[in-house]
Amino acid sequence: MRQLAYPVDSAEVAAQVAADGCAIVTGVLTPDEVATVRSALDPLLAETGTGTNSFLGRRTRRVFAVLAKTRALDDLAIHPLVLPVLDAILTHHLLSAPVVISIGPGEAAQALHRDEASYPVPRGAAGELVVNVMWALDDFTEVNGATRIIPGSHRWPDLSGARPEETVAAVMPKGSICVFLGSAVHGGGANRSAAPRLGVVMEYGAAWLRPQENLTLAVPPPVARQLPEQLQREIGYGVYPPFLGYVDGRDPIELLADTDAAASGPAPEQGDTGDR
Numbered sequence: 001m002r003q004l005a006y007p008v009d010s011a012e013v014a015a016q017v018a019a020d021g022c023a024i025v026t027g028v029l030t031p032d033e034v035a036t037v038r039s040a041l042d043p044l045l046a047e048t049g050t051g052t053n054s055f056l057g058r059r060t061r062r063v064f065a066v067l068a069k070t071r072a073l074d075d076l077a078i079h080p081l082v083l084p085v086l087d088a089i090l091t092h093h094l095l096s097a098p099v100v101i102s103i104g105p106g107e108a109a110q111a112l113h114r115d116e117a118s119y120p121v122p123r124g125a126a127g128e129l130v131v132n133v134m135w136a137l138d139d140f141t142e143v144n145g146a147t148r149i150i151p152g153s154h155r156w157p158d159l160s161g162a163r164p165e166e167t168v169a170a171v172m173p174k175g176s177i178c179v180f181l182g183s184a185v186h187g188g189g190a191n192r193s194a195a196p197r198l199g200v201v202m203e204y205g206a207a208w209l210r211p212q213e214n215l216t217l218a219v220p221p222p223v224a225r226q227l228p229e230q231l232q233r234e235i236g237y238g239v240y241p242p243f244l245g246y247v248d249g250r251d252p253i254e255l256l257a258d259t260d261a262a263a264s265g266p267a268p269e270q271g272d273t274g275d276r
């Protein structure tokens with residue numbers, strides 16, 4: 001996988017991502033910046049349980065709704081290197097799924113998949129739909145669960161022939177990013193080391209993948225609670241299977257039913273971008 005060194009021109013990163021479906025940029029965060037982010041995430045991880053199925057990872061912790069829980073990731077989400085890359089690939093974009101992911105020791109490799117498969121749009125019919133930026137807060141290695149990607153697979157018509165042997169690990173020192181398309185075939189790597197592997201994935205989507213009116217804001221929870229459940233789901237307080245529309249890792253219909261939901265810890269069963 002091609003590695004570029006920060007500072008680098010965003011156009012060069014975008015060109016590399018377009019060519020291979022993925023690219024690494026090293027040195028985006030300084031060691032001190034990595035340490036600051038990590039210290040903010042440690043208490044969040046401490047109160048987060050592991051996943052409950054093989055795709056989420058039974059030894060993997062995911063923190064959802066991170067922008068409601070810490071200010072430590074704001075600068076990453078709108079990093080000046082990243083935004084022009086998103087502009088070049090998606091034109092208009094929205095942050096779709098920021099997730100802190102800690103892959104624990106002994107975790108198995110995740111099934112290979114495409115993140116754009118969340119949307120039933122034929123490959124390439126509407127350009128790229130999803131771009132991921134994985135921020136390494138630990139060194140990502142061959143043995144500790146570095147994300148594995150098949151370079152060039154963004155051009156495949158389907159992933160029926162994808163084999164694990166074709167994947168390349170996104171090996172990179174902490175402070176690096178790996179940018180990869182939602183059309184690139186990938187999966188979280190197995191963690192065969194003795195320590196967890198911490199990363200933050202910022203998944204962005206094409207900005208048109210949304211309702212016309214932002215009804216979950218227009219009809220905030222106190223008002224939405226007064227609606228019939230079917231109407232609650234109709235305006236966005238529900239999940240399109242398996243997980244589109246989750247909030248803090250949960251079905252938002254549960255949030256309406258649970259007035260204390262905003263203060264409680266996440267139960268990471270519904271939500272997952274899989275980008276580990």
Ligand SMILES: [Fe+2]
Pocket residue numbers: 113114115186187273274275276
């Ligand atoms: Fe994924």
